[in-house]
Amino acid sequence: MICTGCSCLCDDVEIAEGKILNACERGYRHISKYMENRAKPAVEGKEVDLDRAIEAAIEMLKSAKNPAIYGLDTSTIEAQKTAVKIAKKLNCYIDDNSSFCLGEFVEAILRKELPSSTLEDVRDKAYVIVYWGTNPYHSLPRHLSRYSYYPRGAKRQRGYDEDRYLVVIDIRKTEIAKLAKKNAKFIKVENDLELVDSFMKALDGKAGKYDVAGILREMKKADFNVVFGGLGLKYGLRGNFKAFIELLRNINKFAPLYFIPSGFHANMRGFNETLFEAVNAVNSYSFSSASSSPEFAFTELLKREKIDTALIVGTDPIASLPYEASSKLPKIKKIVVDPRKTLTSRIAEVVIPSAFSGIESGGEMVRSDGVRIKLKPIASSEFDDVYVLKRILEGL
Numbered sequence: 001m002i003c004t005g006c007s008c009l010c011d012d013v014e015i016a017e018g019k020i021l022n023a024c025e026r027g028y029r030h031i032s033k034y035m036e037n038r039a040k041p042a043v044e045g046k047e048v049d050l051d052r053a054i055e056a057a058i059e060m061l062k063s064a065k066n067p068a069i070y071g072l073d074t075s076t077i078e079a080q081k082t083a084v085k086i087a088k089k090l091n092c093y094i095d096d097n098s099s100f101c102l103g104e105f106v107e108a109i110l111r112k113e114l115p116s117s118t119l120e121d122v123r124d125k126a127y128v129i130v131y132w133g134t135n136p137y138h139s140l141p142r143h144l145s146r147y148s149y150y151p152r153g154a155k156r157q158r159g160y161d162e163d164r165y166l167v168v169i170d171i172r173k174t175e176i177a178k179l180a181k182k183n184a185k186f187i188k189v190e191n192d193l194e195l196v197d198s199f200m201k202a203l204d205g206k207a208g209k210y211d212v213a214g215i216l217r218e219m220k221k222a223d224f225n226v227v228f229g230g231l232g233l234k235y236g237l238r239g240n241f242k243a244f245i246e247l248l249r250n251i252n253k254f255a256p257l258y259f260i261p262s263g264f265h266a267n268m269r270g271f272n273e274t275l276f277e278a279v280n281a282v283n284s285y286s287f288s289s290a291s292s293s294p295e296f297a298f299t300e301l302l303k304r305e306k307i308d309t310a311l312i313v314g315t316d317p318i319a320s321l322p323y324e325a326s327s328k329l330p331k332i333k334k335i336v337v338d339p340r341k342t343l344t345s346r347i348a349e350v351v352i353p354s355a356f357s358g359i360e361s362g363g364e365m366v367r368s369d370g371v372r373i374k375l376k377p378i379a380s381s382e383f384d385d386v387y388v389l390k391r392i393l394e395g396l
């Protein structure tokens with residue numbers, strides 16, 4: 001099966017004689033506990049049948065003045081496409097977690113401003129591997145063992161301590177930073193923009209605040225190097241993505257360097273690509289304004305009290321959004337579509353249970369590097385996100 005526990009979407013997980021094989025601990029928990037804490041259809045806190053819950057959601061969306069759709073990062077492409085159709089029909093906002101995660105990086109890749117590649121190419125060819133502001137030890141547990149540092153690849157046969165050069169850039173000595181010993185470098189960064197500047201200076205043969213000339217020399221030795229960028233990089237750049245894009249462009253004149261986002265939700269990149277195909281924007285989109293803007297991010301809409309109703313799919317904003325935004329959720333009407341009971345579903349006016357994508361329902365997701373993966377569910381449920389969202393779309 002394909003594990004949908006994170007955006008690695010590992011395709012080697014097997015179920016044999018009741019045992020889950022090859023999954024990491026996160027994946028094991030994701031798969032083995034999928035029947036626990038399941039949501040039940042409910043309207044205003046009272047359990048109802050599924051049809052009644054869907055009808056109540058349709059009525060609520062029809063009477064909403066300013067609705068928004070939010071989440072969908074654990075839903076399949078098919079469900080995401082249906083949600084975009086609902087947003088179009090309602091002429092409303094649509095957004096996902098990537099607006100405060102790695103959406104800008106994915107957008108730069110889709111607009112061909114950042115050169116990118118696949119995890120298979122990383123495994124086969126990558127020499128210098130940079131983890132910048134990300135700690136896959138927690139978020140993408142098998143990233144290093146399946147795709148990047150540890151495996152022997154077609155052109156990297158001599159093992160990680162000879163045939164890979166690991167660079168970890170972070171504000172603290174994380175678990176993966178502790179691996180940076182032989183043929184490796186750890187940079188404890190205080191200011192990411194100063195580090196960008198140090199790389200630019202080193203390309204001109206000048207010294208900057210950080211000593212990075214040795215990393216560039218290592219990159220020059222290979223025909224494939226990669227940067228995995230995470231949230232630490234995003235926030236470290238303080239909105240100055242152009243400086244990072246410019247840096248990669250300049251390094252690529254000197255040595256080949258690719259960028260792959262290091263995000264966590266199984267199909268966050270799928271959401272970005274689905275919306276991009278439909279409206280040329282990756283998130284924070286308003287159909288009524290026919291544009292995308294940081295103002296249309298779900299957190300901003302909540303903070304500024306711009307919406308009265310939200311259709312929330314497969315995410316728990318009460319648990320995950322900052323208090324400034326989540327504290328506004330009780331003031332609006334909420335329809336939650338989720339396999340599990342969540343903090344948000346506890347206060348939702350309508351709860352619609354759904355199947356776990358990848359475990360109980362099939363479809364397609366997009367891995368963090370943009371490779372499309374067909375899911376192979378181990379159980380079946382006809383009441384998945386696609387079913388629920390299509391019913392809502394038809395009812396509108």
Ligand code: SF4
Binds near residue numbers: 013026028
């Ligand atoms: S690394 Fe991610 S996709 Fe792979 S088994 Fe672990 S949780 Fe599942």
